[in-house]
Amino acid sequence: xxxxxxxxxxxxxxxxxxxxxxxxxxxxxxxxxxxxxxxxxxxxxxxxxxxxxxxxxxxxxxxxxxxxxxxxxxxxxxxxxxxxxxxxxxxxxxxxxxxxxxxxxxxxxxxxxxxxxxxxxxxxxxxxxxxxxxxxxxxxxxxxxxxxxxxxxxxxxxxxxxxxxxxxxxxxxxxxxxxxxxxxxxxxxxxxxxxxxxxxxxxxxxxxxxxxxxxxxxxxxxxxxxxxxxxxxxxxxxxxxxxxxxxxxxxxxxxxxxxxxxxxxx
Numbered sequence: 001x002x003x004x005x006x007x008x009x010x011x012x013x014x015x016x017x018x019x020x021x022x023x024x025x026x027x028x029x030x031x032x033x034x035x036x037x038x039x040x041x042x043x044x045x046x047x048x049x050x051x052x053x054x055x056x057x058x059x060x061x062x063x064x065x066x067x068x069x070x071x072x073x074x075x076x077x078x079x080x081x082x083x084x085x086x087x088x089x090x091x092x093x094x095x096x097x098x099x100x101x102x103x104x105x106x107x108x109x110x111x112x113x114x115x116x117x118x119x120x121x122x123x124x125x126x127x128x129x130x131x132x133x134x135x136x137x138x139x140x141x142x143x144x145x146x147x148x149x150x151x152x153x154x155x156x157x158x159x160x161x162x163x164x165x166x167x168x169x170x171x172x173x174x175x176x177x178x179x180x181x182x183x184x185x186x187x188x189x190x191x192x193x194x195x196x197x198x199x200x201x202x203x204x205x206x207x208x209x210x211x212x213x214x215x216x217x218x219x220x221x222x223x224x225x226x227x228x229x230x231x232x233x234x235x236x237x238x239x240x241x242x243x244x245x246x247x248x249x250x251x252x253x254x255x256x257x258x259x260x261x262x263x264x265x266x
Contacts, residue, residue, distance in 0.1 A: 012233050014230045016233055030052050050093075050199075051198075057192050081142055087147070088152035090197060112258075139174045199218055
């Protein structure tokens, strides 16, 4: 019961990250489910990645449904990008089933570390490209070619893709509040095929996971507790979005990545 209460509390946090940062739950959910399912040993990360995909598809789908249409219109014409995100995610989810858990965990940590360095050191996320006095340019669409690699990496690591799409959208000219909102439908396109693969996957051998509640590779108890906490928060914050200064919003995004990367390393 304590684990369920803890997961529900973490679900509240995933609701906040879904709305404020575009994270449908992946970066927060993966380390927590690894901890909750530690009885699975090396397979805990595989289960956490699959469970994270289910949490993300529900969170991101719900967040997209309650996002104002005027914001979503920025993705008009992005059909090829969404299809390639989904195709890459299917391949990444299949690869997760075959990859050893240990290297995958450190790939997650390395991925976060490289991303943090990119966000802090390269202009366009924390610091704008344009100089003072220059006119702002209209936001640019994301290239469809990003779809397959972003989808594959996101599904393989269970991160949903927002850690790549939010910086890309921001560098394309969107403010943080719009970039994080648009990350939700992109995350949905990634998480849906990844979830399907995970639910249909052959489960783990019976003995190691006597205390887990698995459907395929998804821990349905953990996913349910996370969603129970997340969905009411998403509905509330979409109805009453907090006003956060742009620079503080960007730095908070960086800080959350650093926190999750450190938790996974430890």
